[in-house]
Amino acid sequence: MPSITTTDVVVLGAGAAGMMCAIEAGRRGRSVAVIDHAKAPGEKIRISGGGRCNFTNMHCAPANFLSENKHFAISALKSFTQHDFIARVKARGIAFHEKTLGQLFCDGSAREIIAMLTDDMRDAGVRLELATDIQEVGQVEGGFETRTSSGTWHSQSLVIATGGKSIPKMGATGLGYDIARQFGHSVTETRAGLVPFTWASNMHESWGGLSGASLDVQASCNGAEFDEAMLFTHRGLSGPAMLQLSSYWREGDSVTIDLAPGSNLAAHIKAERGKRPKVSAWTVIGEVLPKRLAQQLGQAAGDKVSRLADLSNAAIDEIVAGIHSFSLVPGGTEGYRTAEVTLGGVDTAKVNQKTMESRLVPGLHFIGEVMDVTGHLGGHNFQWAWSSGVAAGRSA
Incomplete structure (x- = not known):
């Protein structure tokens, strides 16, 4: 008994x-x-x-x-x-x-x-x-x-x-x-909760190649905002900023990320236009952001203008606006397997x-x-x- x-x-x-x-x-x-x-x-x-x-x-x-x-x-x-x-x-x-x-x-x-x-x-x-x-x-x-x-x-x-x-x-x-x-x-x-995001199917092949790149960002979703580091992985986005946002995210929601918080990127690019007119805008951006990320952003934007000299102030402002408010809809999260x-x-x-x-x-x-x-x-x-x-x- x-x-x-x-x-x-x-x-x-x-x-x-x-x-x-x-x-x-x-x-x-x-x-x-x-x-x-x-x-x-x-x-x-x-x-x-x-x-x-x-x-x-x-x-x-x-x-x-x-x-x-x-x-x-x-x-x-x-x-x-x-x-x-x-x-x-x-x-x-x-x-x-x-x-x-x-x-x-x-x-x-x-x-x-x-x-x-x-x-x-x-x-x-x-x-x-x-x-x-x-x-x-x-x-x-x-x-x-x-x-x-x-x-x-x-x-x-x-x-x-x-x-x-x-x-x-x-x-x-x-x-x-x-x-x-x-x-x-x-x-x-x-x-x-506190879990990495995964890529949507239409982003996995092109963005997964950035695995290992990291940077400090300001990320927001559904009214929550965090100023912390973000890490690219083969599967999606991780790092403290993304883990924090995952607790506020729901399937189908978009995540907005300022990839260069606190920087006056537009003024920097315009200044470089006068010094290096033949250089690509994405080359200059790659000196502020991780180089691979800048290249991928350029490809994703379908930007065919290669020289700073050919970009108006308005065009530069538009490029920078996309960097300060980069938006994506994650495919999902890694789930309980890696959730904290x-x-x-x-x-x-x-x-x-x-x-x-x-x-x-x-x-x-x-x-x-x-x-x-x-x-x-x-x-x-x-x-x-x-x-x-x-x-x-x-x-x-």
Whole structure:
């Protein structure tokens, strides 16, 4: 007969949010078990930031998050801020540095963050059950029953920290959404976020050859605008600017890109016309933009005028306008396979924003990526994991 273990809190998921929640609950004297099907905890932490973990952002604020309820994240983010997590990192002696736009990374390895969390769980008396499949979850008298491949757990509180669908090769599933629906919660539309775009079929052959070229751009879509780097790949467009926009993009929408933000390109070309009248406009543009990109833009424009001397001011202005407002309709995105996050999730309407507790089922909590709260690129999603985890851990 399968064993039955009784504990105060069961946390499903040993990721950033789940471990943070377990630490807080354990420190309150609650008995806690964290269950995950993975063989190691914190796998998304381990691979993030090129193995150095972009663990938070100095400028993290509610404005950095997408949700059908844009106010939902405010309470948790204020209750446990990026500065609170940074204090824990410093106390642990983990060296870190700030990159662009407030992004904080470990100087060494992301494994240092994982070790900090697992050590804190151990010190708080948390039991960690890995390589354990979750088979069935239900309500019983006094709380919840969680049946797993290694036995059954009875708990007063149940915390769903199973993440979203992004990066399925790491074991990501929609389990958390299924559990939410089982208990009467609705789930908003889910889709891949912070993910590279793919070329439309009519652009793949000609534009795919720019793979490896990168530049700083100002990119916009559906009212969102980002000033960051863009990278051309064989498959499409990547880099921070494109990953950010992907969270706002819908199939069929166009993306507008200023390929030379902040530059007075028209004045530069007109000045060069007086110095080098026989030179092509696209040659001059190739001295400002990546050369291969300038050549491709010229080919795409079908420009047959080769000499600057033959271009009027109006013609130069028209060429430059196309560079400052380059527009395309992506064919799609690379999907969950390479997405950093899942947009959408458990609807926040029936969840307490201070405790992450279900308003439908007392003792049931949802935290982290499984919820309809998605951060911008740059450490914001980890901060949501820390903040929502702490919020639930203080009440579960």
